[in-house]
Amino acid sequence: MTSTDTTSSNTTTMSSDISLLDPGHKAAGLTATNVACWFGTKKVLEGVNLDMAPGQVTALIGPSGCGKSTFLRTLNRMHELVPSATLAGEILIDGVDIYRGAIPVTDVRRRIGMVFQKPNPFPAMTVAENVLAGLKLSGLKTTRSERDDLIESCLSKAGLWNEVKNRLGDPGRALSGGQQQRLCIARSLAVSPQVLLMDEPCSALDPTSTRRIEQTISEISETITVVIVTHNMQQAQRVSHRCAFFLAAENEPGRIIEEGPTKDIFTNPRDSRTNDYVNGRFG
């Protein structure tokens, strides 16, 4: 999958040519060790250990407020953007610490992309510009044909190409909510991340868009490690290889109660609380 041949091969295949910018690109593993998080003096997460293996889809599940989003945001250094937010512990990408290591924070965020719960395309940019926004933001230079290829391949991967191919010049805000979310996914893919974090990416979407995005996740997971937060148990079972169950007891920080292969978590959980949650008995 080294597409060093950037001359217009013009293939519209859905194969993985996201390596456009970084020929050596491949999925990276993330390891969280003993992560704890605070907002001000309030501790919301404690003792989180999780290994997110390269090329795997990891689902984070758990009731509302248990710290799933917070944990996800520590993984690409978005947590520190919140005033008064602090954290302890260690997060490694392919063995390199993302907080204390030599990787600049902008590179951390480019290598570990994020799709937010609420679609947030850049409303003033066109659909095409939205896809390329990440390149512009990080100052990467591309040729015209590279850009055209990238727009088409990323939008195809996000399952949006057919809907927008004739309106690439429309502003991003002119799309529907589901289309906007898929545009955000395309935008994240365009910078060829090694990890993609998704925070309830389908919560505002209709079943068709949801299925499309799930399909996208399975397709990209060969080359991109995916970590997805979801409240939808069926979705977790459909898309993920591994699953981590978060829970916060009353007035206590959230922690991982159980973690393992998705099948085990859903059919044969070790902890009774996991069993209760995945069977819809609380949360």
Add this chain to the structure above:
Amino acid sequence: MSVIGQSTSPDLAGDSSPEHVVDPVVRRSGVDRIFRGVASGSGILTFILMGLIGGFLLLKGYDALKVAGWGFLTDSEWAPDQGGKFGIAAILPFTVQIAVVALFIAVPVALSTALFITEYAPRKLRRVLTAMIDLLAAVPSLIYGLWGLFYLQPRLITLSKWMADHMGWVPFFHVDDQYGTSLGIFPSSTFVSGVIVSLMVIPICTAVMREVFSQAPPGEREGAMALGGTRWGVVRDVILPFGRGGIIGGSMLGLGRALGETIAVTLIISPAFTAKWSILDQGSNSIAALIALKFSESSTFGISALMAAGLALFIITLLVNAAASTVVSKSRSGASTEI
């Protein structure tokens, strides 16, 4: 077939012909009706007030305008009481020159200050700076004028001379003086008064721009950061496009104040009645300063002439603001992504 709720754009509604289009009936509650009344009343009041001011100026200036005719726009001198000619052909360009100099300095400074405060400053510094800018915006212009007169003016002379000596090839900076560029010709210029006016414009522009930038949607901001955006990238792709309306609005507010600034200009300039390109040398003017200087010593007819000049200033300000608001309405400040 009922077309309620999808009728706003008949041409898109497919087979439904315009007769089917429903005009939505809105029933308002009592409180809502009262509020609506009060709000639209105040809105109308603004219009009435503007009409009254314009009408008043026109009425008072009518006598002078009748005498001067088109000469009011083409004559440079100002001698209504001596039975001479009078017109705004010199003072209007001077007024605009001062305002342009002020904005030329104020807008870049205000823009970078506002960006620094919202995007780069540490949280504590941000709060302090915001408070200080708001405070500066509230300082009366007389204070700026006095400070400018006693502190800044002597120091700007050297700068003026340097610009005249080294950048004289720029028409605005060219000084034509028989004695060469001696320091004595620089103190009372368009440039010096423009700089001092810019000082009082900067806080207002900054306050408006900062307010708008701070309202940039956090979702877009985080989206840009999550793509690996640098701070400058976020500013360029999120903050500036969002804040365009605020930048223009803040600048126009500043321009309005610069055009109408009286005290500072009156203190600095030595009145001139011949329009010129050069802004560095002795002699400038402005409509507001003219009115302030001449008002107490004018006859009824002289005052009528001043009123006519005031009308010209009023119209210029309205035109500038109308132009600005059309630009602003085409930008998207305040709008963010909707689902």
